[in-house]
Amino acid sequence: MQNRIAMIGGGNMAGALVAGLVAANYPGEFIDVMDRNPPKCERLHKDYGVNTHLEAGDWLKSADIVVLAVKPQGMRQTIESIRPFLNSKALFISIAAGLRIKDIARWLGSDNLVRAMPNTPALVKAGVVGLYVPSALETKKKLAQSVLSAMGEVINVKSEEELDLLSTVSGSGPAYVFRFIEALEEAAVKRGFDSEGARRMAILTVLGAAKLAVSSTDSPAQLRINVTSKGGTTAEALRVMQEKGFMEMMDEAVQAAYDRSQQLADELGRL
Numbered sequence: 317m318q319n320r321i322a323m324i325g326g327g328n329m330a331g332a333l334v335a336g337l338v339a340a341n342y343p344g345e346f347i348d349v350m351d352r353n354p355p356k357c358e359r360l361h362k363d364y365g366v367n368t369h370l371e372a373g374d375w376l377k378s379a380d381i382v383v384l385a386v387k388p389q390g391m392r393q394t395i396e397s398i399r400p401f402l403n404s405k406a407l408f409i410s411i412a413a414g415l416r417i418k419d420i421a422r423w424l425g426s427d428n429l430v431r432a433m434p435n436t437p438a439l440v441k442a443g444v445v446g447l448y449v450p451s452a453l454e455t456k457k458k459l460a461q462s463v464l465s466a467m468g469e470v471i472n473v474k475s476e477e478e479l480d481l482l483s484t485v486s487g488s489g490p491a492y493v494f495r496f497i498e499a500l501e502e503a504a505v506k507r508g509f510d511s512e513g514a515r516r517m518a519i520l521t522v523l524g525a526a527k528l529a530v531s532s533t534d535s536p537a538q539l540r541i542n543v544t545s546k547g548g549t550t551a552e553a554l555r556v557m558q559e560k561g562f563m564e565m566m567d568e569a570v571q572a573a574y575d576r577s578q579q580l581a582d583e584l585g586r587l
């Protein structure tokens with residue numbers, strides 16, 4: 317018997333999970349999505365054949381797995397609205413950044429809760445999905461993994477702390493890479509390339525480098541050295557990046573993301 321999966325929130329990440337599940341032949345009729353935005357519901361129904369709902373109701377009682385996919389700031393209120401309709405045996409998967417299990421479990425009135433952290437490349441099934449399963453729920457790990465693997469590669473972590481750290485690297489990471497692409501594109505445009513050509517050059521360079529890094533036995537450091545001829549052009553560019561503190565900047569950026577995740581969890585956990 318197929319598990320019924322309910323998504324609470326039908327935005328970017330839930331949409332990516334729905335797309336991945338349906339592409340993996342999970343029947344849309346076993347998936348329910350709740351989103352208060354009617355056009356989002358219509359699109360998900362039309363594209364994937366899932367059942368959609370503008371609000372909670374009896375339909376939620378049959379869900380075996382409930383994915384909590386609203387923004388952290390709206391989570392408590394949303395849980396309040398769904399709580400009367402929850403199946404006490406359901407496994408809950410929160411993908412919200414920061415929010416701690418103890419707080420969400422209190423709002424839900426259930427300890428049957430794991431936390432996951434996907435990233436937006438899940439939209440093309442190339443995501444990294446961190447997963448933290450408390451030891452008391454070890455028997456549910458396979459189930460959570462099988463659902464989340466529809467978004468990409470699942471990485472198990474041993475603590476919520478580790479999940480928050482993973483979030484600063486792979487969760488937010490696509491934004492860092494897009495920023496890098498924007499910078500490379502802008503530098504190319506400044507030097508006379510048309511914007512379409514510059515964009516393509518920047519995107520394909522990042523794609524090619526990532527493909528090479530994933531398939532090579534060399535480390536990224538070695539791959540960088542392979543590009544960098546002694547006394548050549550790349551060496552000059554890397555010298556400027558070093559002088560401008562590229563490594564330190566990345567380190568500080570990752571730390572700022574982590575600090576914000578703790579701040580968010582503290583603020584929202586007090587509610």
Ligand SMILES: NC(=O)C1=CN([C@@H]2O[C@H](COP(=O)(O)OP(=O)(O)OC[C@H]3O[C@@H](n4cnc5c(N)ncnc54)[C@H](O)[C@@H]3O)[C@@H](O)[C@H]2O)C=CC1
Nearest residue numbers: 325326327328329351352385386387388394411412413434
């Ligand atoms: N965007 C990202 O890169 C990542 C986001 N996350 C987490 O995933 C969660 C969802 O993020 P996104 O999908 O990007 O957000 P989103 O804003 O695209 O989706 C949230 C959806 O929830 C709906 N919603 C909010 N409150 C509702 C309510 N009470 N009833 C019904 N529908 C409601 C909104 O209409 C919206 O469509 C967040 O908690 C975020 O921290 C996790 C990893 C990566």
Ligand SMILES: O=C(O)[C@@H]1CCC=N1
Nearest residue numbers: 413435483487488489
């Ligand atoms: O920016 C955020 O809070 C979420 C978590 C990781 C990516 N997006």
